[in-house]
Amino acid sequence: MISNLLISFELNGKEIHIEAQPDRRVIDLLREDLGLTGPKESCGRGDCGSCSILVDGFVRLSCLMLAVQLNGRKIVTIEGLYGPKGLLHPVQDLFVELGALQCGFCTPGMIMTIIDLLNSNPRPSRDEIREAISGNICRCGAYQKILDAVETISERVSQR
Amino acid sequence: MSKVFMPAQPDELWGILDENPEAVVYAGGTDLLVRLRSRFTKPDCLVCLERLDDLKGVKADDDDIFIGALTTHREMLNDPIIQKDLHILTHALKQLGSPPIRNMGTLGGNIVTASPAGDTLAPLYILNAQLEIGSRNSTRRAPIESFILGPGKVDLAHGEILSRVVVRKVPKFEVHHYEKVGKRNALACSVVSMATLMNVSSNNLISNIRLAWGSVGPTVLRFGDIEHFLVGKPLTVEGLSEAINMIQELVKPIDDIRATACYRREVAGRLLLRLLKYSV
Missing domain, CATH: 3.30.390.50 (CO dehydrogenase flavoprotein, C-terminal domain)
Known part of the structure; x- marks a missing residue:
């Protein structure tokens, strides 16, 4: 007999207690059980980055994690980036301002990866940005605009 | 699959492995979860090692560098000991997977997966890396070239796990x-x-x-x-x-x-x- 596991973690600042089957993946738990459709499943095998989320501040692929691995962790998805008054995160603002997307399917994963990058390296070079997003595939090919957006963020950070 | 365990202490791990002889063990999951999805493996019981903090981190004494098997690729890239003495490993780690994969995958996982294309393996072979393999009652050491037997095949019995990688500091190479x-x-x-x-x-x-x-x-x-x-x-x-x-x-x-x-x-x-x- 398969018994469900009780999983407790922090999701976008809220405590979550939820039951899941042992083989439930994080991407399925987030999208289907918790209704957060920001993280997308494209390849389901770690090649594309569209399911990227932050786990204890570091970007990870939610298609390659079992739900039970969330126990005790702090999770942030694209839905958790809003400020208290519903303001967009500065990275989201610049994506809008500079048009760093076409279809938008890679955008939630891309932005989570960029936030991890900027946390560890607030002023990345263009090459460092390229390297950081090398696991996030954009099939529209908006890479140059994405690089422009991240570069602009780091310039604004350094002007402050 | 009916069971997943995440032991936080070695004793807990040995008990789980004793009671579940068919259990499949994983660390970062970047290979195993791909194989699960494509149904190459259908284990009934999984053991995730990621909470075994004793097996994480890099240490050194006068002669040797010790890398815990559960140290992630990103942790190794950021580690001052590895940056100073094991450039060959950092060169390889920078080309391994992608940043999110490097946040998840571990050195021990790369070794036990034993792909002929595993990026850390060629560096470890020429560093003459020794592997420490732990079980409930003992620890043994094996050189990496005798531990890896073929694609996906390693000399690891049920009840044993790869716990540490040991690399000598000498001789120095420019x-x-x-x-x-x-x-x-x-x-x-x-x-x-x-x-x-x-x-x-x-x-x-x-x-x-x-x-x-x-x-x-x-x-x-x-x-x-x-x-x-x-x-x-x-x-x-x-x-x-x-x-x-x-x-x-x-x-x-x-x-x-x-x-x-x-x-x-x-x-x-x-x-x-x-x-x-x-x-x-």
Whole structure:
């Protein structure tokens, strides 16, 4: 007999207690059980980055994690980036301002990866940005605009 | 699948492994979850090692560097001990997977997965890495080349786990070179890779060299004969040409989806020419 596991973690600042089957993946738990459709499943095998989320501040692929691995962790998805008054995160603002997307399917994963990058390296070079997003595939090919957006963020950070 | 365990203490792990003889163990999950999804494996019971904090981190004493098997690739890249003494490993880690994969995947996982294309393996072979394998009542040590038996096959019994990787600090090498030939730069499985540790004398002779190749045989390959042959040779095209032929004879590549055996054999030899940039 398969018994469900009780999983407790922090999701976008809220405590979550939820039951899941042992083989439930994080991407399925987030999208289907918790209704957060920001993280997308494209390849389901770690090649594309569209399911990227932050786990204890570091970007990870939610298609390659079992739900039970969330126990005790702090999770942030694209839905958790809003400020208290519903303001967009500065990275989201610049994506809008500079048009760093076409279809938008890679955008939630891309932005989570960029936030991890900027946390560890607030002023990345263009090459460092390229390297950081090398696991996030954009099939529209908006890479140059994405690089422009991240570069602009780091310039604004350094002007402050 | 009916059970998943996440032990936080070794004693808890040994108990779980005793009670579940069919359990499949994983660390970062970047290989296992792909295989689960494609239904190559259908285990009933999984054991995730990620909460075993005793097996994480890098330490050193006067003679050796110790890397916990559950240290992630990102943690190794950011580690001052590895940055100072094991450049060969950082060169390889920078080309492994992608940033999110490096946040999840571990050194122990890369070894136990035992892919001939595993990026950390060729560096570990030429560092003469020793592996510590733990079980409930004992710890044993094995050199990496005797631990890895073939693609996906390692000398690990049920009830044992790879716990630490041990690398000697001496001898020192000036040149740490790792090169991977793949279809693209990120997220690529290597077509051929070559890791090199080398010292070159002031008159441009090779004074000491270790070489290993990935993706051109069932395991990483290292040839003592070639290393021996190259000592004393000038680091020039002429000096390397005979060794290139020897390498092309000795490697055992296969045709697969990424490249032909013929192409791999050619490239495996010619990667040696990249070392010319270190000539003095």
